[in-house]
Amino acid sequence: xERRRPQPAxxxxxxxxxxxxxxxxxxxxxxxxxxxxxxxxxxxxxxxxLAAGGLGAVSLLRDELAxxxxxxxxxxxxxxxxxxSAYRRWALAETSMxxxxxxxxxxxxxxxxxxxxxxxLAAATLFVVxxx
Amino acid sequence: xxxxxxxxERFDVGLQHERTALAWERTAISTMVAGVFLARxxxxxxxxxxxxxxxLQVAGGGAVLVWAGWHYDELHGPLRRGAPVVHPSAARFVxxxxxxxxxxxxxxxxxxxxxxxxx
Numbered sequence: 001x002e003r004r005r006p007q008p009a010x011x012x013x014x015x016x017x018x019x020x021x022x023x024x025x026x027x028x029x030x031x032x033x034x035x036x037x038x039x040x041x042x043x044x045x046x047x048x049x050l051a052a053g054g055l056g057a058v059s060l061l062r063d064e065l066a067x068x069x070x071x072x073x074x075x076x077x078x079x080x081x082x083x084x085s086a087y088r089r090w091a092l093a094e095t096s097m098x099x100x101x102x103x104x105x106x107x108x109x110x111x112x113x114x115x116x117x118x119x120x121l122a123a124a125t126l127f128v129v130x131x132x
Numbered sequence: 133x134x135x136x137x138x139x140x141e142r143f144d145v146g147l148q149h150e151r152t153a154l155a156w157e158r159t160a161i162s163t164m165v166a167g168v169f170l171a172r173x174x175x176x177x178x179x180x181x182x183x184x185x186x187x188l189q190v191a192g193g194g195a196v197l198v199w200a201g202w203h204y205d206e207l208h209g210p211l212r213r214g215a216p217v218v219h220p221s222a223a224r225f226v227x228x229x230x231x232x233x234x235x236x237x238x239x240x241x242x243x244x245x246x247x248x249x250x251x
Contacts, residue, residue, distance in 0.1 A: 020220055030217045034152040040223055041155040044230050048159075048166040051234045055169045058241045059176060069245045076238040083234045087227030094218065 018091035025098030032097050040090035043082060046112070050079035067126045071119055078115045082108065149204070149211060156200035159226065163193030163233075170237050177244050185236045192229050196222070 027033075054075030061068035085108055092104045167189025174182040199222070210217055 022216070022218065022220065027216050027218075030211060030214075031146065031148045033216075033218045034148045037218070037223065038152050038155040041159045041226070044226055045159050045162045047230055047234055048162045051237050052166050052169050054241065055173045055237055058244065059173050069241070069248070073238070073241055073245060076234060076241055079234040080231070080238050083227070083230040086230070087223060090223055090227075091220070094220075 018088055018095065021091050021094035021098055024095060025100070028097040033094070036090060036093050036097065039093075040086055043086040043089065043108075047079045047083035047086065050075050050082065050116075054079060065126055065130055067122075071123055071126070074115070074119050074122070078112070078119070082112065149207060149217075153200055153204035153207075156203075156222075157197055160193045160197035160200060163196065163226070163230070164190045166233060167191075167193060170233060173237070174240060177240065178247075179240055179243075182236060182240055185233065189229065189233050192225075196226060 054072045056072075057068050057075060058072035061072075085106075089104075089106055089108065096103050167186045169186070170189060171183040171186030174180060174186060203219075207217060209215075
C-alpha cells in the first residue's frame with residue numbers, strides 16, 4: 001500500500017478531531033492497534049470515574065461539607081478535559097504507528113496526576129477545617 | 133461464527149483480543165453507571181429535562197456492551213486473516229458521547245452552584 005502523508009486541514013479542526021488514521025501509512029501489528037484502543041478506553045473510563053466523583057461531590061456532599069461544590073466542579077472540569085482529548089490522543093498515536101514514527105508526547109498524564117492530587121489535597125483541607 | 137469455525141489452534145498469544153473486548157465491556161458498564169449518576173443528579177436538581185442525556189448514556193452504554201460481546205466473536209475471522217482490526221467509528225461514538233456527558237454534567241453543576249451563589 002502506498003504511503004501518504006496526512007493532508008493539511010484547518011488547524012483548529014485538526015487539533016480537536018484528527019482525521020481518520022486509516023487514510024495514511026500501513027496497518028501496524030494488530031497487537032499495537034488493540035493496545036492503543038485499550039489505552040483510549042482506559043482514558044474514557046478515567047473521564048467517567050472523574051465525572052461520577054464530581055457529580056457525587058456536588059449532589060451528596062453539598063450540605064455536608066462547605067466547598068464540596070467547588071471540588072465537584074473541579075472534578076467535572078478534569079473529566080471534560082480528559083474526555084475531550086482521549087479520541088485525539090488515540091488518533092494521533094494510531095497515525096504515528098501507521099507512519100512508523102515515534103508516538104506523540106502528551107501532557108495529559110501529568111495534568112491528570114497534578115489535578116487529582118490538588119483535588120485530593122483540597123478535599124483533605126476542607127475536611128480538616130470542617131472538623132475544627 | 134458457527135461452532136465448526138471455532139479456532140482450533142492458538143493464534144493470539146497474549147490474548148490481546150480478549151483483553152481489548154473486556155476493556156470495551158468495562159467501559160460500556162462504566163458508561164451506564166455514569167449515565168445513571170447524571171440522570172439522578174439532573175432529576176434531583178432543577179433540570180429534569182437533562183436527565184434524558186443520562187438515560188441516553190445508559191442506552192448507548194448498553195448498545196456498546198452488546199456490540200463488544202458480538203464483535204469479539206466476529207473479530208476472530210479478520211484477526212486470523214491478518215485483516216485490519218481497528219474500529220474508529222466505535223471509538224468516535226464512545227469518545228463523543230463521553231464528551232457530551234461530561235460537558236452536560238459540568239454545565240449543570242456549574243449552573244447549580246452559580247444559582248446558589250446568587251440566592
